[in-house]
Amino acid sequence: MARIQILAVLASLLLMFLTVELIRRKYLEEKYALVWLLTCIFFLLCSINLEILSFLARLTGILVPANFLFLLAFFFLVVICLSLTVVVSRESQRQRRLTQELSMLKFNLEEIKKRVGLGGKGGQKGPS
Amino acid sequence: MDKILVIIPVYNETKSIGGVVRDIRASLPGADVLVVNDGSTDDTSGEARQSGAMVLDLPCNMGLGVAVQSGLIFAQDRGYRFVARMDGDGQHRPTELRALLAPLEKGEADMVVGSRFLKAVSAPSASLRAGPGGPIKKQEGLTASARLNEYRPSLARRIGIGLFSGLLSILLGTRVTDPNSGLHAMNHKSISFFAKEYPPDYPEVEVRVMAHKAGLVVREIPSTMLHRTGGVSSITSLNSVYIVLEMLTSTIVGMFRRVER
Numbered sequence: 262m263a264r265i266q267i268l269a270v271l272a273s274l275l276l277m278f279l280t281v282e283l284i285r286r287k288y289l290e291e292k293y294a295l296v297w298l299l300t301c302i303f304f305l306l307c308s309i310n311l312e313i314l315s316f317l318a319r320l321t322g323i324l325v326p327a328n329f330l331f332l333l334a335f336f337f338l339v340v341i342c343l344s345l346t347v348v349v350s351r352e353s354q355r356q357r358r359l360t361q362e363l364s365m366l367k368f369n370l371e372e373i374k375k376r377v378g379l380g381g382k383g384g385q386k387g388p389s
Numbered sequence: 390m391d392k393i394l395v396i397i398p399v400y401n402e403t404k405s406i407g408g409v410v411r412d413i414r415a416s417l418p419g420a421d422v423l424v425v426n427d428g429s430t431d432d433t434s435g436e437a438r439q440s441g442a443m444v445l446d447l448p449c450n451m452g453l454g455v456a457v458q459s460g461l462i463f464a465q466d467r468g469y470r471f472v473a474r475m476d477g478d479g480q481h482r483p484t485e486l487r488a489l490l491a492p493l494e495k496g497e498a499d500m501v502v503g504s505r506f507l508k509a510v511s512a513p514s515a516s517l518r519a520g521p522g523g524p525i526k527k528q529e530g531l532t533a534s535a536r537l538n539e540y541r542p543s544l545a546r547r548i549g550i551g552l553f554s555g556l557l558s559i560l561l562g563t564r565v566t567d568p569n570s571g572l573h574a575m576n577h578k579s580i581s582f583f584a585k586e587y588p589p590d591y592p593e594v595e596v597r598v599m600a601h602k603a604g605l606v607v608r609e610i611p612s613t614m615l616h617r618t619g620g621v622s623s624i625t626s627l628n629s630v631y632i633v634l635e636m637l638t639s640t641i642v643g644m645f646r647r648v649e650r
Contacts, residue, residue, distance in 0.1 A: 356451075357451055357455050360447050360448060360449065360451055360455065360459075361447070361455065361458065361462055363447075363448060364445045364446055364448070365445070365459070365463060365466070368444075368463075
């Protein structure tokens with residue numbers, strides 16, 4: 262086994278260990294973790310059997326297998342980034358709703374407190 | 390009297406908010422005033438309470454649209470019939486609220502927008518058909534001091550506003566003179582529509598698109614804007630290009646979006 266191949270296998274294993282560890286500690290949710298696990302498996306297969314990459318490169322008509330890898334990695338990262346922005350947008354929408362609900366609850370609470378004579382922040386006027 | 394709610398979204402307007410609330414209460418005594426405090430870091434909330442407004446405190450700064458929407462949800466929850474939205478920096482004149490609400494009360498429109506660029510032809514409820522060009526006639530009843538303080542947008546802003554008013558006029562098929570105006574009034578139909586969904590950042594332009602897609606009848610009436618009495622604008626020269634591009638995207642994408650009526 263070539264030195265670079267050993268290095269690649271080790272790196273893949275490290276990435277996989279990291280992913281599993283993150284899931285185990287609940288830093289990473291399973292639904293987001295699956296895609297990373299699959300990536301690790303792909304990396305591992307590619308580094309154990311070098312023929313896979315050359316085969317895929319020939320299949321797509323790319324001369325150098327490394328270029329195929331770069332293309333794949335680039336495409337993969339773009340997709341990941343896009344899906345992350347989708348997740349962020351969805352989360353901020355939820356956050357907005359929660360903020361609005363919270364402010365409304367606080368308002369109602371102050372109002373009720375005032376009505377039953379518990380006091381509250383001064384000047385709060387109920388609707389006429 | 391019909392239940393009217395005046396919504397004022399604010400962020401760090403300690404200096405001006407008290408005066409604005411008091412002015413509104415003086416010129417529209419029957420209305421309730423709701424200040425939506427968008428996570429101010431100063432005492433805007435306390436200042437507003439002191440002047441007799443109801444205050445909705447958002448725990449962090451969420452953006453203008455989110456603040457306005459909070460007010461609309463509040464109005465819907467409590468069954469307000471009409472809602473007016475004003476700025477908390479003293480740039481809008483509370484005396485114009487009556488004219489703003491009039492078309493709603495008469496059932497002539499679902500939403501009314503105060504336009505800085507529409508000429509006062511005869512009645513204050515001059516319609517959209519006011520002709521283009523010509524010097525902007527000062528509105529009747531503007532006091533001398535108010536006239537002195539009248540706000541004139543900078544050249545860059547006028548270009549931006551012109552761009553969007555042209556674009557919207559083409560897209561919506563009606564003349565839109567002031568797409569960036571934040572002086573709005575809505576009836577129940579508009580309130581329940583916009584309480585469900587309201588654009589979070591720089592909402593004014595997109596609101597016009599959404600109203601059009603939802604089939605709401607929108608009318609512009611002439612209004613004057615004064616210089617701000619305190620605080621700073623949220624739009625700086627640095628981020629203005631990005632904002633314009635963002636608004637452009639939301640306008641064009643908005644035309645293709647499906648709107649739940």
